[in-house]
Ligand SMILES: CC(C)[C@H](C(=O)O)[C@@H](O)C(=O)O
């Protein structure tokens with residue numbers, strides 16, 4: 001079996017952590033024996049923009065579409081390109097054009113990572129984020145100049161995209177604790193969110209054995225700090241999913257370890273795997289970035305390829321390395337990016 | 352001096368905590384000697400809706416507009432009225448019609464309230480929330496029926512409203528630690544948020560001695576759990592302010608104590624004071640609701656009336672009662688709503 005992966009390290013620490021995760025993938029391919037990865041690396045990032053005036057070549061999407069998946073580090077360097085341009089011309093375009101309808105992001109207590117919460121219990125949740133529309137929209141614009149200037153931002157919510165995300169969430173809950181929470185704000189946001197509630201209500205009738213709960217986003221973020229163990233699967237709009245998953249990474253103990261998968265469900269285009277963290281310009285180039293977010297993301301890619309046993313091996317190795325304190329500074333250790341990878345590789349070699 | 356206050360207890364625990372806060376206001380008026388409150392109570396809530404098909408009488412706003420301020424408990428009872436109706440026809444209409452441009456919400460460590468964070472340090476922040484537009488908009492609607500149905504939600508951001516909130520935030524920071532953080536999401540939300548950044552940038556040039564920082568909302572919520580003490584004043588859009596303030600209440604240790612002030616800056620209409628918590632149907636009617644959110648809110652009203660010394664007395668009494676554990680269950684005590692008030696009143700009598 002051969003998987004062809006387009007790697008886009010991107011900017012900042014992306015360039016440092018993507019090669020580490022590739023080494024881990026090579027290692028599990030060797031363990032498996034009958035599996036092969038072919039990696040092509042594309043340096044389409046903010047430097048590319050500075051040279052070419054765009055984040056990717058004109059045929060960039062076409063080229064990426066040939067691969068089984070896209071493996072992305074992080075995009076963004078405001079000293080070169082404003083974020084809303086760098087990100088819209090790369091990550092957000094890929095999510096949309098490749099019909100990556102969902103963004104799946106787990107957050108759970110890992111022994112050895114110190115949660116900032118006094119009593120996180122054993123929380124273990126997954127956020128299923130609608131990934132193509134909602135609050136993330138390029139429709140809108142500005143009017144007037146000077147003191148009367150206004151911006152209008154249009155948000156689009158389709159029953160199709162919402163119910164796709166919700167069905168996925170319910171199916172996932174079946175294999176887990178059987179509970180789905182809907183993130184809403186139907187008291188304040190007048191048109192989109194009551195519609196979201198309505199569709200959630202409808203979809204839930206297809207799953208009589210799944211328990212449901214609907215919470216306004218403001219209450220939900222408070223529950224993330226007071227009692228995250230009450231959650232199993234959470235389904236959320238594009239923006240609310242974004243907010244909840246960074247908060248989820250925060251209560252896990254580090255944004256540096258949180259993974260994400262942008263899933264294409266119709267098989268027409270590749271899915272994309274990228275960690276929750278950004279390009280972290282403050283620590284870029286120092287060799288101290290935590291590679292675990294990217295490596296856990298590689299595990300999600302293995303799962304997506306159906307190689308769940310290999311995915312479990314990687315997760316096991318990650319947990320062992322963390323438990324024994326062989327980590328980067330952000331989660332309490334003293335190792336460099338590369339040293340953490342070496343430890344993970346040596347755990348894998350024990351199998 | 353006489354202040355005329357329109358009280359709207361609203362639903363659920365609102366009905367229980369508003370009278371308690373009124374007793375505290377009466378007590379400080381007595382301490383002051385030359386001050387008087389005149390309270391008129393309006394039972395415009397979800398029961399009123401059931402009887403009259405609307406949340407307030409037709410001349411409701413006119414009547415409220417005669418007062419020096421509106422003192423609100425909480426609105427909402429989904430068993431009677433969907434939230435987006437009850438809230439839009441009351442709180443959100445009042446905020447808008449009375450030009451309450453800002454919503455001011457402090458969050459800080461109070462000795463004796465157990466923060467769910469391991470290391471909250473002595474965080475002490477204020478969120479200045481734009482309170483009239485942004486993501487909270489009734490403009491939009493739905494199209495098609497059945498599987499193709501879509502909802503469009505329009506958000507409006509005016510330079511006027513943004514810069515008003517930002518100026519207020521900068522002026523506030525001058526009297527505090529001299530730092531303002533802007534909550535943005537200009538990487539994902541294409542039109543409104545880059546405009547928000549632009550206006551923030553401009554307003555900041557008027558305050559060369561104030562330090563500034565701009566953070567995407569996803570990173571910001573993570574910082575609220577990993578290092579809230581880095582913040583002083585945060586300026587945020589309507590929705591982001593809503594999210595951050597519930598999270599702020601969460602890391603303080605209880606939504607039950609968090610206060611809020613909806614400020615009218617032009618003097619044409621009354622301001623409105625309401626705690627962050629909602630009507631809490633799960634504990635309503637049991638006499639166990641924490642009255643401190645409403646009482647701290649009364650302190651903000653005293654400050655607004657220029658009676659900051661009285662406001663400080665109330666805050667002192669709140670802190671003493673909490674420090675000595677004379678509290679309701681939600682923050683670790685055993686007292687009832689009324690008993691907590693009695694303790695606060697007895698602290699006030701010591702002055
Ligand atoms: C009731 C609701 C619409 C309201 C809001 O979102 O503004 C509440 O959460 C608040 O924060 O005052």
Ligand SMILES: CC(C)[C@H](C(=O)O)[C@@H](O)C(=O)O
Nearest residue numbers: 087091092242276538539569
């Ligand atoms: C870079 C940004 C646009 C992106 C998002 O908001 O989706 C990021 O925060 C994420 O969560 O993947």
